[in-house]
Amino acid sequence: MPISRTAMVLMCVAVVTMTSIAISSFPLFLPPIEREFGWSRATATLPYMVSMIGWAVGAVLFGKRADDFGARGVILPGIALMAVGFLGMGLSQNLWHLMLSYGVLVGLAMGACGLTIVSLLVSKHFEAEGRGFAVSMIQTAPSFSALLFAPVLYFLIQAFEWRTAALAAGGMLGLVALPLAWIGARDPQAGSGHGNRRAGWGDCLPYLRNRSMLLLFAARLSCGVAFFQIAHLVALTMSKGFSLASGATAVSVFGATAVAAALLFGWLSDRYGRASMLSLSYLVRGIGTLFLALGFTNELYFYAAVAVAIGPTFGTVAVQNVMFYEIVGPRLAGVVLGLSFIVHQIGAATGPMIASIAFDRTGSYDGFMLVMAVILMVSGLLVYKSADTDTDLRERLLAGRPSAS
DSSP states (O other): OOOOHHHHHHHHHHHHHHHTHHHHTHHHHHHHHHHHHTOOHHHHHHHHHHHHHHHHHHHHHHHHHHHHHOSHHHHHHHHHHHHHHHHHHHTOOSHHHHIIIIIIIIHHHHHHHSHHHHHHHHHHHSOHHHHHHHHHHHHTHHHHHHHHHHHHHHHHHHHTOHHHHHHHHHHHIIIIIHHHHHHHOOOTTTTOOSSSSOOOGGGGHHHHTOHHHHHHHHHHHHHHHTTHHHHTHHHHHHHTTOOHHHHHHHHHHHHHHHHHHHHHHHHHHHHHOHHHHHHHHHHHHHHHHHHHTSOOSSHHHHHHHHHHHTTTHHHHHHHHHHHHHHHHOTTTHHHHHHHHHHHHHHHHHHHHHHHHHHHHHHSOSHHHHHHHHHHHHHHHHHHHHHHHHOHHHHHHHHHTOOOOO
């Protein structure tokens, strides 16, 4: 049955809100897992690191398949795989079980039914003048996930245990997200590729040799490293002297502000240019991260720092996803977005681990936070400079025209 474009976007937002529980849940799982098994912060973070690598691998493999055969046939199996991963997580009894269930299965599934593939699907339905805002709606999903599910997961963990929360997440994915995606996740021409022939892996090489493209990839790496702020948000809150409940509130604050920031940056990018708004998002995150490294005596000031430092994260991701799509066009967008997410997830895998090691050695995240602030601000300058020094690419990006393929 045909559905309207608006209904398709809203259903996709709902689906990604549920699949983004893979990201939003780990900050709440980390402290109880660490306590139960008696692990160090670094050891307890290993499943998350593996999942970020799995996300990167899945984004490339499933992105190529989506380019060739359409996104629907990737999203549906991805949701089923993620549900199995969370169910396995709830039954895990040791580190290897967690690394296989949450790390490998959930990680790979994020590459199939997470932001990358669904953003690709939505991009194909919209013209350039409205594409940024449409994709930014998808990027609000992880924020809604944190806002909606953090209190529920916190309740389940406190009332029962973390395994119960993991099993509940698996049940929701299988019983709610999968049927909804069956209805709403539809390509413009379902089941078909794009263009007269399938693109080969080598077709993306000319784009990957472009200097400005390489700078965009470097900036995406820094965005990935900064994901440690999300993965460790509850633990970070507690390291500032606040309670576990305050940590859950901080996750919700991040979720609420990230929704607004994603929509704002997507809307601004449609009107004032992709590159300049992407640069601004990095600079804002860097300044916020400087404040987040400070000591806090009042929870409200801490929540404000969380909003500025972490809130724009998915605004950054939204604008950059649209930029990649418009540079390479729909025939190569899946594989190039996937390759960019390999870079992103290398950062997302190593960032939390480096933060864990820094915390284990110093008892604080503040030193690494200062380094991260500098990296984000430099990334903002590089993104702006890349658009300014490559005139042809800058004009294509700001005009929102896909390059010829």
